[in-house]
Amino acid sequence: MTATHEEFRQRVREFLAANAVARTEPPLEWTEEMQVAGCRRFHGALSDAGLGGITYPVEYGGQGLDKGYLEVYTQELSNYRVPLVPAAISHGMCLPVINDFGTPEQREHYQARIIRCDDIWCQMFSEPGAGSDVASLSTRAVRDGDEWVINGQKVWTSGAHYCDYGLVVVRTDPTQPKHRGLSMFIVDLSLPGVDIRPLRQPTGGSNFNEVYLTDVRVGHDCLVGGEGEGWNVAVAMLMYERFAIGASGSQAMTGRTGIAQLIEEAQRRGRSSDPVIRDALAGLYIRERIQTFIGMRIREAAEAGRSPGAEASIAKLNTAMLARQAADLGIAIAGLQGQAWYCTDKDGSQWANGVVSSPGMGIAGGTNEVQRNIIGERVLGLPKEPDPYKGQPWEAVPRS
Ligand SMILES: Cc1cc2nc3c(=O)[nH]c(=O)nc-3n(C[C@H](O)[C@H](O)[C@H](O)COP(=O)(O)OP(=O)(O)OC[C@H]3O[C@@H](n4cnc5c(N)ncnc54)[C@H](O)[C@@H]3O)c2cc1C
Known part of the structure; x- marks a missing residue:
């Protein structure tokens, strides 16, 4: 990190301290409506403070800085609870597509508004x-x-x-x-x-x-x-999606369920000496570390200007498996209270929610099977899936 990066870190810290809730504070009980409003407010303030769209060109509402600054911002952001989810697709997929494929007029008209979350896509x-x-x-x-x-x-x-x-x-x-x-x-x-x-x-x-x-x-x-x-634009967009999910490293665990929280929960419920739980925690820890390294590899490839290619599929697949493993372990640790909780327990539903929502991660952005096909073909060099209609006009292909 250069001195300039460190100055930038200081600015980010000051901004977050004034505009976000520290992770050490209890989670916010926000409805979706409140999250969307909070997301728009946060990104508007971020742009006003000269911190929005860090790597995007200045003439289109960004800061024109290199990816090192983005890394600094991401590191600092991980200490705070910010309602980013409503703009995850808008910022993670639509913004880079407009930046890469948009006409100058489209970029002029839309890009700064996407960065500020004046418009969510x-x-x-x-x-x-x-x-x-x-x-x-x-x-x-x-x-x-x-x-x-x-x-x-x-x-x-x-x-x-x-x-x-x-x-x-x-x-x-x-x-x-x-x-x-x-x-x-x-x-x-x-x-x-x-x-x-x-x-x-x-x-x-x-x-x-x-x-x-x-x-x-x-x-x-x-x-x-x-x-x-x-199709070319769609493929680029799907790559950004897999990149966004895969490069997020271990933070891509289901909701709030990180390994640290699971260990804490096992200790709280007197399950931390159970050898089956300990084995599952160790397995999850290993997969999480692997995810962190894959994420680093992808980010390095992107910083060096290389397209992550099939690595993004490996990361996306591992993230989906990690989410499922974490959710299964969470409910195993919580036991019956994960399925029927006291109404006074505000966090009681989180384990059941994890079990119900985590399979979605293995479907969104291309299913696990599709990622395995990509890895099989592009990494292992296996033959391509047969397509009896290859090269035929779309209108001549039978559809149900
Ligand atoms: C949380 C979430 C968010 C989403 N958000 C969006 C969104 O914002 N925008 C959007 O456009 N879509 C979105 N989707 C849709 C998602 O992209 C599709 O669900 C996904 O691509 C799978 O398509 P499908 O549901 O039609 O399943 P199908 O394609 O019908 O697949 C059914 C089953 O067959 C398997 N299968 C299919 N083809 C093959 C093959 N060639 N080899 C092996 N197995 C195969 C699949 O793995 C799956 O198990 C979202 C999905 C989820 C879960």
């Missing part, structure tokens, strides 16, 4: 008939003069109910093979024809949505990366 890829094989999607956009008219349905859209914009992948040319006829558009979610319907999850929350798009008209200037380039 979501990712609209999955459809009822296209998840793992997202390139087979069927939402259509048809050109009409200077506009495109979009029709179709997206699903599992995290955060759409509080977001302002979505990056939507659609089919613009059905006569091309599935990967080639796709394009990506910026869609203002307040436009007529956008119908957002929240889905209820087993945890009781509603973080996902179905989004119906009926005759939604967007300008040609909303096209990102050019017509027919949607």
